[in-house]
Structures are given as C-alpha cells and as structure tokens.
C-alpha cells in the first residue's frame with residue numbers, strides 16, 4: 001500500500017538499445033524524456049527581441065537579470081564568463097521542477113542520481129578550474145588564513161571534509177526537498193480520496209484545502225530550490241576566481 005506513494009518516482013524504460021560494451025545498456029527512460037523536453041521547451045521559448053517586451057519576454061528578462069545579478073554579486077567582473085553556465089543550470093532545473101508539478105508528469109530532480117550527478121560534476125569542474133587557474137596555490141583554500149599553525153592539520157582535515165561535502169549537500173538538498181513535496185502531494189490527496197470514497201464529503205474539504213496550500217507552496221519551492229542550487233554553484237565557483 002505504501003509502495004503506491006512511491007510509484008510516481010519509478011523509472012520506466014521507453015527505448016532500450018543494446019550497447020557494444022558487454023552488459024551495458026543505453027536506455028531512454030521517462031527521466032531522459034523529461035530532460036530532453038525541458039531543454040527543448042526552453043530552447044524554443046527563451047527568446048524575444050522586442051523593445052517593449054511581451055509578457056513572456058518580460059519573464060525571460062526577469063530570469064536573465066536575476067541570475068546575472070547572482071553571478072555578478074558573488075563572482076564580480078571576473079566571474080561573468082560563468083553566467084551562461086549558471087543561467088542554463090537554473091533554466092534546466094526550474095523547468096524540470098515546474099513541469100513536475102503537473103499530474104502524471106515525472107520529475108527527474110527527485111532522484112539523487114540526477115541531482116548528485118549535477119552537483120558532483122560541478123564540484124569536479126570547480127576543482128579542475130581552480131588548479132588550472134591558481135596551480136598548487138589552489139590548495140590554500142583548505143587552510144583558513146590567520147589561523148595558528150599548530151591547528152593546521154586539524155583545520156585542513158575539516159576544510160577538506162567541508163569542501164567534499166558541498167557536492168553531497170548541494171545534490172541531496174534538491175532531491176530530498178522535491179521528493180518530500182511530491183510524497184506530501186500523494187499522501188494528502190490519497191487521504192482526501194479515501195474520505196470521499198467513504199462518504200465523508202464535508203470532512204474531505206480539509207485535506208483539499210491543505211492540498212491547495214501545499215500546491216502553492218510547492219510552486220514556490222520549485223523555483224526557490226533551483227535558485228538556491230544556482231546561488232550555491234555561483235558561490236562555489238568563487239573559489240576559481242579569487243583565493244580568499
């Protein structure tokens with residue numbers, strides 16, 4: 001019975017191609033389909049060059065300006081080269097989150113494998129860029145300036161752990177929040193449905209009102225979580241711009 005709540009997270013194979021490498025399969029799943037759809041939608045819709053913007057163009061300009069200020073505030077002039085990356089990241093995640101709010105639509109961002117894949121590759125990218133920019137001086141981010149030298153081994157250990165755990169927290173935050181929200185949807189609407197099918201028509205108004213509230217909350221969460229992901233990515237990219 002509880003499994004039904006998790007059915008919405010199931011990965012379904014749509015197209016399977018037997019690959020050359022032994023047992024490895026290349027599969028196109030519902031998750032891949034949503035990602036392709038998200039990219040396609042924004043590829044088609046992220047445009048507008050009117051001097052007086054239409055409604056859609058205003059939304060696009062708002063997103064553009066907001067992400068640009070996030071990148072500018074955290075990375076300064078030198079970090080402007082990362083703006084296209086952060087904007088694409090935001091559009092990708094926000095599109096997946098928002099599409100996922102529709103009934104029967106699969107949300108790839110509820111899977112840690114997707115979000116952790118993103119966050120781990122961002123951390124690997126930041127590390128590589130840091131070493132490319134600052135050579136071995138990049139290691140100095142693992143030792144806070146001005147701390148007594150006696151504490152160095154201890155501090156370096158702590159800072160290394162916190163550096164690595166960025167990748168985990170960034171990905172897990174997004175997946176956990178989104179999947180909790182979707183589970184909440186399933187549980188409370190199941191509750192309302194059970195009440196209705198047992199004849200408790202008046203009482204079922206309460207879970208329905210809660211559903212409305214949670215739907216509004218989740219609409220905000222879909223955008224906020226994508227924004228937080230990009231904000232933290234911009235902060236982490238700061239290590240490749242300046243050593244503190």
Ligand SMILES: *[C@@H]1O[C@H](CO)[C@@H](O)[C@H](O)[C@H]1NC(C)=O
Pocket residue numbers: 177180181184221224225
């Ligand atoms: C998701 O995170 C937001 C804060 O960013 C929080 O307000 C909300 O309650 C969380 N959702 C769930 C289902 O925990």
